[in-house]
Amino acid sequence: MGRGWIGLVALLALAFSACASRPHGTLVPTHQRVPGASVVDLLVITNREPDVAEPGAMFSGERGRGVSFANIAVSIPPDANRVIGDVQWPQAPTPDPATQFTTLHAEVLSKEQALTAFNARIRKTPRKQVLLFVHGFNTRFEEAVYRFAQIVHDSEADVTPVLFTWPSRGRLLQYGYDHESASYSRDALESVLQALQRDREVGEIAILAHSMGNWVTLEALRQMAIRNGQIGSKIQNVMLAAPDVDFDVFRRQIGAIGVRPSVFTLFASRDDDALAASRRFWGNTRLGAVDPHAPPYQEVLDRERVKVVDLTGIATNDPLEHSKFASSPEVVRSIGARLAQGQPLRDGHAGVGDQLGLATAGAVSAVGGVAGAAVAAPFAIVDPATRENLGEHLHAVGKNLDPQY
Numbered sequence: 001m002g003r004g005w006i007g008l009v010a011l012l013a014l015a016f017s018a019c020a021s022r023p024h025g026t027l028v029p030t031h032q033r034v035p036g037a038s039v040v041d042l043l044v045i046t047n048r049e050p051d052v053a054e055p056g057a058m059f060s061g062e063r064g065r066g067v068s069f070a071n072i073a074v075s076i077p078p079d080a081n082r083v084i085g086d087v088q089w090p091q092a093p094t095p096d097p098a099t100q101f102t103t104l105h106a107e108v109l110s111k112e113q114a115l116t117a118f119n120a121r122i123r124k125t126p127r128k129q130v131l132l133f134v135h136g137f138n139t140r141f142e143e144a145v146y147r148f149a150q151i152v153h154d155s156e157a158d159v160t161p162v163l164f165t166w167p168s169r170g171r172l173l174q175y176g177y178d179h180e181s182a183s184y185s186r187d188a189l190e191s192v193l194q195a196l197q198r199d200r201e202v203g204e205i206a207i208l209a210h211s212m213g214n215w216v217t218l219e220a221l222r223q224m225a226i227r228n229g230q231i232g233s234k235i236q237n238v239m240l241a242a243p244d245v246d247f248d249v250f251r252r253q254i255g256a257i258g259v260r261p262s263v264f265t266l267f268a269s270r271d272d273d274a275l276a277a278s279r280r281f282w283g284n285t286r287l288g289a290v291d292p293h294a295p296p297y298q299e300v301l302d303r304e305r306v307k308v309v310d311l312t313g314i315a316t317n318d319p320l321e322h323s324k325f326a327s328s329p330e331v332v333r334s335i336g337a338r339l340a341q342g343q344p345l346r347d348g349h350a351g352v353g354d355q356l357g358l359a360t361a362g363a364v365s366a367v368g369g370v371a372g373a374a375v376a377a378p379f380a381i382v383d384p385a386t387r388e389n390l391g392e393h394l395h396a397v398g399k400n401l402d403p404q405y
Helices: 002-017 110-124 141-154 176-185 186-198 215-230 246-255 271-281 297-303 330-339 361-367 369-376 385-401
Strands: 038-051 056-074 101-110 129-134 160-167 204-210 235-241 264-268 307-310 380-381
Touching: 056 110, 056 141, 056 186, 056 330, 101 110, 110 160, 129 186, 141 160, 141 215, 141 330, 160 186, 176 186, 176 215, 176 235, 186 204, 186 215, 204 215, 215 235, 215 246, 246 297, 246 369
Parallel strands: 038 160, 129 160, 129 204, 204 235, 235 264, 264 307
Antiparallel strands: 038 056, 056 101, 307 380
C-alpha cells in the first residue's frame, strides 16, 4: 500500500499543479448580474460542520452532527465567454460575472424553509424530476456547489437540482479521511433519498454520483433496499461516474440492492489516471476503470443489467481524465438531453446505436443501422443486448455492402 499511496499523491499533485489556484471565499454574494448570464438555483443538503469563521465558506470539511440546508444561486457567464464543461473560477474578491462564475445569493435554511422552497420548485418542473448530485474526493463545499451548477447549466436539463455534499476536507493528503467521511455520510444520504421518495410532489429521482461519492451513494441505496425491501420506486436513474469503488465490493452492493431491471448506468474509462492510482493504493480494480467486455466484469454487469457508457479515449481538459462526465461537452449535454426528454438511461432496447442522444443520423444513413452509429459516436452505451446482437448487426450490414463479406 505504501507504493500505491506514493503513486496516488504523485498523480494528484501533478494534476493540481497544472490547474489554477483553488477557490476560497467564492460564496460571498455579489448580487451582480450581467446580460446573457444564466442563474442556477441549488438546494443544498449537507452533513458538513458549519463554518462561520471564513467568509464565503458556509460549511467546512469537518463532520457535522446533523444535516443542514442552504439555498445558493450561482451566476454563470454568457456562453460566448466560456467553454462548455469548464468552471470559470473567480480569481479576485470581486469577480466579473461576465467572465467568471459568481454567487448571487447564499443563505442557510431551516428544514422547514428548505422543504417549502423545494416543493415550490418541484411543482414547476416537468415530470417533477429531481437531479441529486453527490461529489467525489478532495472537494471543498464551494467547489461542489460550482461544479454542480456547471453540470446543471451545461446539461440543459429542466430538473430540480439538489446537491448532497458530504464532509470532504478538500486536501490532497486527506484521502483516508474523505473515504471514512463517505461511510459516515451514508445514513444522511439514505435519509434524503427516503424523504424524496415519500414526498408526494416528487415524480422522478435521478442520481449522479462522481468518484468517491459513488461509495456513499451505493451504501445509501443498499441500506434503503435492505430497510424497505427495495430502493424507492421513484429512483429511475442512478449514474455512476468514474466510481472509486472496489469492484468486488460493488458486486456485493448491487446484489443486495437487487434491482431488476437495473436503473444503473456506469460511466467507465480505462484511461482514468486517478482510478489507476487508486487501484495501486487499494490493491484491486476500481469499478470506474473496468473493461466491460472482459471477464469477470462483463458477467457481473450483464447479470445485474448495468448499462455501461465507455468513455475510454474521450479527451478532456482534465489532466487525470477523471471528470469526463462533466468536462466533456458532448457527454454532459447528452446526459441532460436524456433526462429532459424523459428517456431513462436504463432503457436498453437500442443497444450500441443509442448514444445518449448524440447526433449520429448522418453516419447512420450513410453506413446503416447500428454499425453507422458505432462509427460516428465518440462513445457508446454497452449493454447486454448490444453484446449479444452487435456481431449479427455488423455481419448483416457487411453482407449488404459487400457480397464477399
